[in-house]
Amino acid sequence: MAAVPFSQQVLGKLKGKVVVLTGGAQGVGAATVGMAHRAGAHVFFGDWADDKGKQVEASVRAEHSGSSGSVHFQKVDVRQYASQLALFDTAYKAHGRVDVAVSCAAVTEAPGFFEPENLDLEAVREEPQDLRSRLDINLTSVLMFSRMALAYMKASPPAEDFSRSMVLVSSIAGITEAPGLFAYSTAKHGVIGLMRALRPYTPSRYGVRVNAICPWATDTQLLAGVKDRWIQEKLPLNQPENVAEMILQCAADETLNGKSVFVAGGKGYDTEEGYDRTQAQWMGEELTAEFNRGQKVLGLGDGWTSK
Numbered sequence: 001m002a003a004v005p006f007s008q009q010v011l012g013k014l015k016g017k018v019v020v021l022t023g024g025a026q027g028v029g030a031a032t033v034g035m036a037h038r039a040g041a042h043v044f045f046g047d048w049a050d051d052k053g054k055q056v057e058a059s060v061r062a063e064h065s066g067s068s069g070s071v072h073f074q075k076v077d078v079r080q081y082a083s084q085l086a087l088f089d090t091a092y093k094a095h096g097r098v099d100v101a102v103s104c105a106a107v108t109e110a111p112g113f114f115e116p117e118n119l120d121l122e123a124v125r126e127e128p129q130d131l132r133s134r135l136d137i138n139l140t141s142v143l144m145f146s147r148m149a150l151a152y153m154k155a156s157p158p159a160e161d162f163s164r165s166m167v168l169v170s171s172i173a174g175i176t177e178a179p180g181l182f183a184y185s186t187a188k189h190g191v192i193g194l195m196r197a198l199r200p201y202t203p204s205r206y207g208v209r210v211n212a213i214c215p216w217a218t219d220t221q222l223l224a225g226v227k228d229r230w231i232q233e234k235l236p237l238n239q240p241e242n243v244a245e246m247i248l249q250c251a252a253d254e255t256l257n258g259k260s261v262f263v264a265g266g267k268g269y270d271t272e273e274g275y276d277r278t279q280a281q282w283m284g285e286e287l288t289a290e291f292n293r294g295q296k297v298l299g300l301g302d303g304w305t306s307k
């Protein structure tokens, strides 16, 4: 597994950049907002938690009053197309461009949808709206967000090669088995699928890089259900700032595209490198050769999408 080191220097590249981020009112998102602003970026962040978002905006502004950047919060519900779009609009109207887009908003699993004691022929008749809504937040909104980001970046004035990028926050539950996280894990695997579909496409068609971040246990309210046991067992725990560093490393480092950065115990590792390198082991050498020939035939996938 290849380490993805964090370099404080790379943050300098964010100076003057326009960053759009969802889910910035607390946890990892809030840490990313603060760090990007400190680096001199113009940060536009949204969250449905209005009061917390305003508090983060005020405290970031006060803490880094010397920053040449700026920070703006607006209420966004990522399930609403127009609401996410309005965040991009605000950034674009203020600066005439968007350079970095980070999709970070998410919610955890709601209990009760899969447990045998709650699931029978009576209960299954009622459509589980909350389950659908969580999938909307954790997956559909990320797909919409990526499409919006590309439209606004395309409309922006030309930038240096591959300086523009999208960072999609997935999870270790998007790569591995995640007991009890039925809908969350479905969505987070979907985010990795989206990143993999985009990574050959957006650099060549838009000049925009894309990477995914896959945190393991991170000390935010999302971990509340298992945090005590985790600490008791002395398992590795990220601080939100560790994940923020990896988000901004991917955002600013022009050499990074198509990575899934597993963040564990405060450090980042690219899991795609091992996945690609060992393909012949898990797929078999013969099939790998055939498969790669098939991938060449598919190219950038225009055969699927051309009318």
Ligand SMILES: NC(=O)c1ccc[n+]([C@@H]2O[C@H](COP(=O)([O-])OP(=O)(O)OC[C@H]3O[C@@H](n4cnc5c(N)ncnc54)[C@H](O)[C@@H]3O)[C@@H](O)[C@H]2O)c1
Pocket: 022, 023, 024, 025, 026, 027, 028, 029, 046, 047, 048, 049, 076, 077, 078, 079, 103, 104, 105, 106, 107, 137, 169, 170, 171, 172, 173, 214, 215, 216, 217, 218, 219, 220, 221, 222, 223
């Ligand atoms: N904490 C962990 O252990 C962990 C592990 C793996 C992945 N992650 C991922 O990291 C990211 C950040 O999570 P966190 O741990 O900081 O959690 P968090 O709950 O502190 O932050 C998530 C933010 O998303 C916002 N949000 C949720 N639904 C929204 C909606 N519909 N519209 C707008 N905003 C909405 C919340 O209000 C919150 O501010 C998430 O994508 C999460 O899945 C976290």
